[in-house]
Amino acid sequence: MKYLCLVYLSKDAWNACPDDHCHEFASALAASGRMIAAEPLHPVDTATTVRVRNGQVTMTDGPFAETKEMLAGFYLVDARDLNEAVQIAAQIPPAKNGSIEVRPVRTLDVPALRGA
Amino acid sequence: MAMDGPAAGAAIDALYRRESRRVFAILVRVLGDFERAEEGLHEAFRAALEQWPASGMPANPVAWLVSAGRFKVIDALRRERRFTAWDDAAEAALAVADTSPGPGEAVLLEDDRLRLIFTCCHPSLAEEARVALTLREVCGLATEEIARAFLVPAPTLAQRIVRAKAKIRAARIPYEVPERDALPARLPAVLRTIYLVFNEGYSATAGDDLMRRDLSEEAIRLARLVRDLLPEPEVAGLLALMLLQESRRAARSDARGDLVTLEDQDRALWDRARIAEGCTLTRLALATGPAGPYAIQAAIAAVHAEAASVAATDWPQIVGLYDVLLHLEPSPVVELNRAVAVAMRDGAAAGLALVDALAARGELERYHLLHAARADLCRRLGRTAEAALAYRRALELAQQAPERRLLRDRLEALG
Numbered sequence: 009m010k011y012l013c014l015v016y017l018s019k020d021a022w023n024a025c026p027d028d029h030c031h032e033f034a035s036a037l038a039a040s041g042r043m044i045a046a047e048p049l050h051p052v053d054t055a056t057t058v059r060v061r062n063g064q065v066t067m068t069d070g071p072f073a074e075t076k077e078m079l080a081g082f083y084l085v086d087a088r089d090l091n092e093a094v095q096i097a098a099q100i101p102p103a104k105n106g107s108i109e110v111r112p113v114r115t116l117d118v119p120a121l122r123g124a
Numbered sequence: 125m126a127m128d129g130p131a132a133g134a135a136i137d138a139l140y141r142r143e144s145r146r147v148f149a150i151l152v153r154v155l156g157d158f159e160r161a162e163e164g165l166h167e168a169f170r171a172a173l174e175q176w177p178a179s180g181m182p183a184n185p186v187a188w189l190v191s192a193g194r195f196k197v198i199d200a201l202r203r204e205r206r207f208t209a210w211d212d213a214a215e216a217a218l219a220v221a222d223t224s225p226g227p228g229e230a231v232l233l234e235d236d237r238l239r240l241i242f243t244c245c246h247p248s249l250a251e252e253a254r255v256a257l258t259l260r261e262v263c264g265l266a267t268e269e270i271a272r273a274f275l276v277p278a279p280t281l282a283q284r285i286v287r288a289k290a291k292i293r294a295a296r297i298p299y300e301v302p303e304r305d306a307l308p309a310r311l312p313a314v315l316r317t318i319y320l321v322f323n324e325g326y327s328a329t330a331g332d333d334l335m336r337r338d339l340s341e342e343a344i345r346l347a348r349l350v351r352d353l354l355p356e357p358e359v360a361g362l363l364a365l366m367l368l369q370e371s372r373r374a375a376r377s378d379a380r381g382d383l384v385t386l387e388d389q390d391r392a393l394w395d396r397a398r399i400a401e402g403c404t405l406t407r408l409a410l411a412t413g414p415a416g417p418y419a420i421q422a423a424i425a426a427v428h429a430e431a432a433s434v435a436a437t438d439w440p441q442i443v444g445l446y447d448v449l450l451h452l453e454p455s456p457v458v459e460l461n462r463a464v465a466v467a468m469r470d471g472a473a474a475g476l477a478l479v480d481a482l483a484a485r486g487e488l489e490r491y492h493l494l495h496a497a498r499a500d501l502c503r504r505l506g507r508t509a510e511a512a513l514a515y516r517r518a519l520e521l522a523q524q525a526p527e528r529r530l531l532r533d534r535l536e537a538l539g
Contacts, residue, residue: 009296089298090248091306112295 010044010113011093012084016077017106022051024105030081033101037083042096048081077106084113132177139185140169145264147189149236152243153299154194158261158289163200164193171196237262238301238353241346244288245314246297253288254317255324260285263342273324273339307356315362315418318346322366326373340370357409361419364405368425371398382533383526387434399429420449439469456487464497472504492521496531508538 017024030048037043052071059066071078083100087093090110097108115121144165151161151168168189182188244257256274259265271281291297302310325339347363375393378384406426409419424445431437446462459482467475479498488494499514515535522528 089296090246091298091302094248110295114294 009087009089010084011087011090011096012082012111012113013093013097013100014079014109014111015081015083015100015102015106016109017080017102018077019051021102021105022080025102029101033099034083037085037096037099042085042087044084044086046081046083049079051080052078080106132181133173135181136169136172136176139172143186143189144169145240145262146237147186147193148261148264149240150186150190151193151197152240153236154190155197156299157293160197160201161193164197165189167196168193235301235353237349239299241314241350242301242310243292243297243299245317246292247310247313248295248297249288249291251317251320253284254313255320256281256284257288258317258346259321259339259342262346265342273336301354307354311354311356311358314350315347315358318343318350319362319366319418321346322369326369337373340366340373344370357413358416358418360405360412361409361416361422364402364409364422365418365425367398367402367405368422368429371395371402371429377526381526383530385530386428391432394429399426402426403429415448415452417449417453420445420452424449434468437468439465443469456482456485457491457493460488460491460494460497467501467504472501476501476505490521492518492523492527492531495521499531499534503534503538512538 027048034043034046037046055069055071057068057070057072059068080102083096085093085096087096090112093110093112097103097110100108102108147168148161148165151164152158155161155164171192172185172189176182240262241258244261245254249257256270259270260267267282267285268278271278274281322340322343325336325341325343344363344366347359347366351359351363371394372386372389374395375389375391376384384390402422403426406419406422409415410423415423424442427438427442427445442465443462446458446465450458450462460479463475463478463482466478476498479494479501482488483494483498495514495518499511499518502508502511502514512535515531515538519528519531519535522531
């Protein structure tokens, strides 16, 4: 089962975790076969929010909502259950500086993707 | 052996009360889903009502019910598969169904009750959801009963349970007892949930009294169940703590339903059997491991339980135990309780100095018992005006009617 581990950091903790730590952890996780993808993100001041309303594309500077902690990166992992996903999330280095939101990935409810 | 209708009905009814949660717990594992297990449970008992009057009760009724419930649900799943959306849980249920041994073999593990408790008390669920889910799924209380006990509207409580079950399913919270090395991280949530259930039945006296007493009994039963399967010192400590507190129930309120403080309780009304069991378990908890917070709280309750009166209580030991508890779990509420014990050991002035220092920090400003404790100490020191002020502040903050009556009586007694 897939889980998306979203890494959230506040502005002051943004650079608290050195890149080589993240690289080391991600490499080990990938070697264990449980990592599907993982990427770090640029800060939210580089973000553009896009909406389509009445066929018109509009763009705005910045993220949709201002929050204290901002999305800093993600790990898409394959875990047996929530306990294993939490175990992985707890090892993500920035868990010490910010927080990790663990979200189960769902399957689209369309005939092509149904089991039988 | 065939039974006549009414006799079979009564026997099945008794079996339902005794074993339905066990059957349910096993079905959750076998079918991999709460809703389907609930369905299976009802189908199984319906089948029993249809068949047992003619065929007689089987030798192993629990195994029969699990087997019947499983068969009915899987049969329904196979039919459903052709018509509607398919999901992981259904797939898992069929996978397990096709490979697992038949009931009567490894299926009938009492462990399933423990699995159910650990799932309902998973730390990823909100505390109030854990409590509701445990009472519903492990204890088998009706949603309306739980809602009444917690004074929340039934739809709110039902919503809470539905949301928690949806999370268990979508996030795949596993149906398992954690491995030994994960236990320290998982057991506290279970114990805390049990203690919340107990306290809801013990502390608050608003609402339906009988219902509340049942909650305390359920909590004690749950703790016994966990302890049977998982004899950890903190489980014994929690069970001891609850037994010792429950032992005072008859003395805690008078005929009018008003609260009687420890000082004024008729100790002859204390339940000696529960005290004896509580004290034995406390010693066991303290002897078998590093003492945890529940064992220490049980020890404090045991010192009270073994004292003939407030004056004859070993207050130095109680203060010492609060020191240990504060070290394990720093909390302003524990500091307040310690200050009251210090007042009993060293005099009201010493206690008041500690309470004032605590009040100055502001954390307990909205906690009525801080002001009530301060009022009691001022009263004992003859500082009547200050006492009256503090009782009034406590009255502004207290929610429970019996507590408010006690505070009002004290305020009036000041003259």
